[in-house]
Amino acid sequence: MAAIAADAAQHVRIADGYFPVDTLGPGRRLALWFQGCALACPGCMSRHTWDSAGGRAATIGELLELWDTALGRGAEGLTISGGEPLEQPAALAALLRGAVRLRQRHARKDRSADLLVYTGHEPGEVPAEVWAALAGADAVVTGRFRVGEPTDLVWRGSANQRLVPRTPLGARRYGPHLARTYPPGPRVSHRADGTGTRLYGVPARGELRLWERGLATAGLRLTNPSWRP
Numbered sequence: 001m002a003a004i005a006a007d008a009a010q011h012v013r014i015a016d017g018y019f020p021v022d023t024l025g026p027g028r029r030l031a032l033w034f035q036g037c038a039l040a041c042p043g044c045m046s047r048h049t050w051d052s053a054g055g056r057a058a059t060i061g062e063l064l065e066l067w068d069t070a071l072g073r074g075a076e077g078l079t080i081s082g083g084e085p086l087e088q089p090a091a092l093a094a095l096l097r098g099a100v101r102l103r104q105r106h107a108r109k110d111r112s113a114d115l116l117v118y119t120g121h122e123p124g125e126v127p128a129e130v131w132a133a134l135a136g137a138d139a140v141v142t143g144r145f146r147v148g149e150p151t152d153l154v155w156r157g158s159a160n161q162r163l164v165p166r167t168p169l170g171a172r173r174y175g176p177h178l179a180r181t182y183p184p185g186p187r188v189s190h191r192a193d194g195t196g197t198r199l200y201g202v203p204a205r206g207e208l209r210l211w212e213r214g215l216a217t218a219g220l221r222l223t224n225p226s227w228r229p
């Protein structure tokens with residue numbers, strides 16, 4: 001029990017959190033965006049997540065409460081993106097440990113909610129003890145976003161990025177999607193509420209500007225669109 005309490009007290013900086021998101025992995029998911037990324041990929045759609053002092057402070061306990069609520073509402077997975085989650089490895093490891101415990105409490109007969117993590121790093125690029133923070137993930141998407149290498153493969157932003165199942169659950173859920181491509185149509189979804197209008201997902205080249213124009217036609221303005229330098 002002491003380890004659980006210690007994990008819940010762990011601090012983390014996050015950019016955003018939202019449920020349900022259906023464009024960052026299979027099914028309806030809770031998405032959490034970690035704050036801070038030093039990788040600075042040209043064309044990144046999430047420049048607002050780069051500043052490690054930006055976003056807001058949270059505890060792992062708060063994020064696990066969001067996960068608990070999402071599971072209660074039928075969440076099929078948790079996606080952790082950013083920003084670069086491996087820049088806060090202790091928090092990432094604690095979040096994944098807690099997320100595994102909570103999904104066991106909510107386990108359904110047919111499937112368990114999976115845990116997917118996006119990292120801009122490749123295996124071997126960070127110290128082993130940092131990479132070990134991914135231990136609880138069922139699948140990871142690895143590699144920088146390269147704006148000059150577009151791809152139609154689902155949930156990947158550029159052709160160099162790899163979707164890698166890491167557990168039997170990850171293999172079951174992601175195996176059928178490894179070579180699957182997006183159908184024609186939007187790859188991102190939008191959320192508009194009292195705090196602003198945001199886009200969630202992995203857009204095709206040029207898609208963000210189309211969204212911006214379409215939303216403007218509907219009288220909506222994106223909140224600090226951050227794919228522009």
Ligand code: SF4
Binds near residue numbers: 047120
């Ligand atoms: S695409 Fe991802 S890894 Fe690259 S700068 Fe943006 S947040 Fe960082």
